Amino acid sequence: MSRAGCMAVDPLIELHDVNKYFGELHVLQDINLTVGKGEVVVVIGPSGSGKSTLCRTVNRLETIESGTIRLDGQPVPDEGKALAKLRAEVGMVFQSFNLFAHKTVLQNVSLAQVKVRGRKKDEADRHSRELLDRVGLADQALKYPAQLSGGQQQRVAIARALAMNPKALLFDEPTSALDPEMINEVLEVMQQLARDGMTMVVVTHEMGFARSAANRVVFMADGRIIEDRTPEEFFTNPRTERAKDFLSKIL
Numbered sequence: 001m002s003r004a005g006c007m008a009v010d011p012l013i014e015l016h017d018v019n020k021y022f023g024e025l026h027v028l029q030d031i032n033l034t035v036g037k038g039e040v041v042v043v044i045g046p047s048g049s050g051k052s053t054l055c056r057t058v059n060r061l062e063t064i065e066s067g068t069i070r071l072d073g074q075p076v077p078d079e080g081k082a083l084a085k086l087r088a089e090v091g092m093v094f095q096s097f098n099l100f101a102h103k104t105v106l107q108n109v110s111l112a113q114v115k116v117r118g119r120k121k122d123e124a125d126r127h128s129r130e131l132l133d134r135v136g137l138a139d140q141a142l143k144y145p146a147q148l149s150g151g152q153q154q155r156v157a158i159a160r161a162l163a164m165n166p167k168a169l170l171f172d173e174p175t176s177a178l179d180p181e182m183i184n185e186v187l188e189v190m191q192q193l194a195r196d197g198m199t200m201v202v203v204t205h206e207m208g209f210a211r212s213a214a215n216r217v218v219f220m221a222d223g224r225i226i227e228d229r230t231p232e233e234f235f236t237n238p239r240t241e242r243a244k245d246f247l248s249k250i251l
């Protein structure tokens with residue numbers, strides 16, 4: 001069944017009239033976006049349209065000038081311990097994997113569990129090994145990042161994000177830095193997370209993933225969301241010229 005057929009209604013991430021500027025640049029303009037629990041929302045759009053800024057705004061890596069952001073019904077705090085807690089609830093996976101080069105795969109996945117979640121090292125390591133198994137890397141736990149392929153490193157980054165037991169995961173072009181033969185192994189892990197009910201916001205140009213895993217496709221241009229529809233609707237019948245033009249270039 002297509003995931004659009006079982007749309008969750010209980011909101012997890014809610015952005016209401018969000019505006020953000022970088023100096024003169026109005027980078028996010030009246031953004032309204034709700035992501036339901038268990039939903040997968042794919043964000044696409046031309047380079048510079050504000051997709052990364054949108055992701056970073058959700059867990060307050062960027063401040064906003066106006067509007068509200070709620071996570072699981074609670075306003076996202078501006079600073080302090082409450083913000084640190086919030087960041088732990090929303091995992092992020094970036095284009096560049098950002099692993100600690102001088103730590104093993106296992107240490108990379110365990111570290112924040114001990115430091116932020118206050119788990120005992122044994123318990124964190126056990127959890128990490130389960131997650132490494134889940135992303136197909138059970139046998140790589142004691143290697144260092146440089147000994148792994150890009151696709152394997154990105155799967156470690158996903159395991160590390162999952163290790164905090166986040167309520168949602170944000171992915172910002174997770175496969176853009178990968179050689180083509182490694183893209184699928186990362187997308188397959190993401191597909192499995194989607195099937196398992198993880199709430200996900202995914203910035204990607206992988207339209208196959210959008211078609212098969214997304215409940216909704218959000219199309220951004222010039223800091224605005226100009227389409228927010230099911231993949232079927234979006235790909236077969238884009239409403240705006242901007243989206244038609246974009247699709248004609250990438251499909």
Ligand code: ADP
Nearest residue numbers: 022025027045046047048049050051052053054
């Ligand atoms: P996308 O991810 O869709 O390519 P971004 O969110 O990275 O877009 O960027 C949107 C716009 O904001 C671009 O014009 C970019 O140059 C600008 N921008 C992004 N980050 C900053 C920053 N820290 N300071 C100033 N301008 C920025």
Ligand code: MG
Nearest residue numbers: 051052053172
């Ligand atoms: Mg970007």
